[in-house]
Amino acid sequence: MQFSDNTFIIRAFHVHKRYGSKSALVDISFDVCENEFLFLTGPSGAGKTTLLKMLYLGEPVSEGQIVVDGVNLSRISRRRVPFLRRKFGIIFQDYKLIPTKNVFENIALVVEAVGTKRRLVRKKVNSLLRTVGIEGKAKAFPPSLSGGEQQRVAVARAVAGNPGIILADEPTGSLDTESAGIIFNLLKSFHARGATVIIATHDIELIRKTGGRVIVLEQGRVQAATTIPKLT
Amino acid sequence: MLHIFKRAARDIRTNSFLNTVAVITIALSVLLISAFALFFINADALMTFWTEGIRIMAYVGPDVPEKETQQVRENIRRMAGVQEVRFIPKEEALEQFKAQMKAQSSLVGNLKENPLPDAFEIRVAEVSRTWENFERLAEEIATFPSVEEVEYGQKWLGRFIHIFNLVRLTGYAMGCLFFMATVFFVANTIRLVLYSRQEEVEIMRLVGASESFIKDPFYIQSLIQGALGGIIGLGALYVMFNFVAGNWKLEIGDWRLGIPAVDFPVPGFHLRFLPPDLSIGILLGSMLVGWMGCYVSLKQFLRL
Numbered sequence A: 001m002q003f004s005d006n007t008f009i010i011r012a013f014h015v016h017k018r019y020g021s022k023s024a025l026v027d028i029s030f031d032v033c034e035n036e037f038l039f040l041t042g043p044s045g046a047g048k049t050t051l052l053k054m055l056y057l058g059e060p061v062s063e064g065q066i067v068v069d070g071v072n073l074s075r076i077s078r079r080r081v082p083f084l085r086r087k088f089g090i091i092f093q094d095y096k097l098i099p100t101k102n103v104f105e106n107i108a109l110v111v112e113a114v115g116t117k118r119r120l121v122r123k124k125v126n127s128l129l130r131t132v133g134i135e136g137k138a139k140a141f142p143p144s145l146s147g148g149e150q151q152r153v154a155v156a157r158a159v160a161g162n163p164g165i166i167l168a169d170e171p172t173g174s175l176d177t178e179s180a181g182i183i184f185n186l187l188k189s190f191h192a193r194g195a196t197v198i199i200a201t202h203d204i205e206l207i208r209k210t211g212g213r214v215i216v217l218e219q220g221r222v223q224a225a226t227t228i229p230k231l232t
Numbered sequence B: 001m002l003h004i005f006k007r008a009a010r011d012i013r014t015n016s017f018l019n020t021v022a023v024i025t026i027a028l029s030v031l032l033i034s035a036f037a038l039f040f041i042n043a044d045a046l047m048t049f050w051t052e053g054i055r056i057m058a059y060v061g062p063d064v065p066e067k068e069t070q071q072v073r074e075n076i077r078r079m080a081g082v083q084e085v086r087f088i089p090k091e092e093a094l095e096q097f098k099a100q101m102k103a104q105s106s107l108v109g110n111l112k113e114n115p116l117p118d119a120f121e122i123r124v125a126e127v128s129r130t131w132e133n134f135e136r137l138a139e140e141i142a143t144f145p146s147v148e149e150v151e152y153g154q155k156w157l158g159r160f161i162h163i164f165n166l167v168r169l170t171g172y173a174m175g176c177l178f179f180m181a182t183v184f185f186v187a188n189t190i191r192l193v194l195y196s197r198q199e200e201v202e203i204m205r206l207v208g209a210s211e212s213f214i215k216d217p218f219y220i221q222s223l224i225q226g227a228l229g230g231i232i233g234l235g236a237l238y239v240m241f242n243f244v245a246g247n248w249k250l251e252i253g254d255w256r257l258g259i260p261a262v263d264f265p266v267p268g269f270h271l272r273f274l275p276p277d278l279s280i281g282i283l284l285g286s287m288l289v290g291w292m293g294c295y296v297s298l299k300q301f302l303r304l
């Protein structure tokens, strides 16, 4: 089988994940095309977060193979892992903002880590803050922000390294309709600019509103894979 | 490069409590070790100062013909470690004696004949001025048949030097122990700093920061801590030194110009502070300790 297929940005072959004796993912196979807008859904504990972790090597797979952008993750050297992760912009379910650094520093960290020229960092961070509409909170520390504001910082940080793939884990989870709409529109705009977007959510309304391919997980298995048409 | 320093400085500020603890740990260790060094340097200097003044006196027996006296002098001069041999005829010795005993001049003046012997004053070459050499030379000179008696220095000094050499050995051993203890303590303190930043490091990894991007500020930070600790430790020692030496000088500038020398109860002897090259060595050493502490805990704790 040829692993390096350019139209597929991600390919998963019979992926299993076990935590001790407990199976979190069972025999999962799927492909993601470049610039796709894909939903991952299912009840709590179905394995959505776990599956996303497999993609950026947040955890090693127990069995099976995953190929990202032509790179087989089971053969990647430790030194290359940071480069793999820079292909992804990740919005974590629990945000994972650094509490001891302010908003600006949290975002600057990624901008710097991908090797942006020093003098461009400030400009880039400020423009990101404007994009997500929290330029007034640059000096605030994450614990002092509301959930929606933290979510926006997380989005800004996720796209700070100009990633090809955006992984969003419950990006609208704890937000009111308006904030959720803002975040969601941001994700759509990154998609429009060419990014592949994978959203893990149990917000069926959200899926209905947009339409697109959906992978439904249940107890670690792919329950269904369908394409839902956009509501009109 | 400058940017990494800025990041490190920022990290130090955000973690100021633990970082202060780390700096104080290093400072105390530097203080302890350099106090040891200071003690031994001055004790050594004092030994040298004392042995410097030592002359071996060899007294020639009565009725030794002058020709033989000359021969003895030649023999002594040719011995290893001898720098200079001065012949002191008994007339000169008597003059000296009279000058010293002016108050009792009547007593001395009444002497019908000179009771003092001819003598040789032997200076030992600088490189050979160890107590063992004095003993060896004196013993050897004493075997000459025409030499009646040999004298050198005070016996207590010999015993003192002997004891001091033992103390010095213990001092070296303790210095090594302190050094290892310091690395251990510093590693543990830095590990606490890392522990408090574990989440941050984990997040940085997840967003694709390279290992060196994460590690470098830690190394710079611990080098800065090592340098700060070293400067504080040495500074504290300097302050204490001046205090103990009873000659408090405000001008720090003195230190740059040379080794500050302060009077000590021993007349003519000057206490000195650590020479600049050793101070710099200690400073570099404390930076090395910081670096090693960082290396050890990064390896163990973050598996970086």
Ligand SMILES: Nc1ncnc2c1ncn2[C@@H]1O[C@H](COP(=O)(O)OP(=O)(O)OP(=O)(O)O)[C@@H](O)[C@H]1O
Residues within 6 Å of the ligand: A019, A022, A023, A024, A042, A043, A044, A045, A046, A047, A048, A049, A050, A051, A093, A202
């Ligand atoms: N680190 C872990 N150690 C042990 N078990 C884990 C670990 N992470 C996840 N699990 C288990 O794997 C299963 C899937 O968890 P996961 O977080 O992927 O679910 P999820 O679909 O993201 O749920 P939610 O919608 O609540 O976020 C759960 O049963 C969970 O208990």
Ligand SMILES: [Mg+2]
Residues within 6 Å of the ligand: A048, A049, A050, A093, A169
């Ligand atoms: Mg989850």
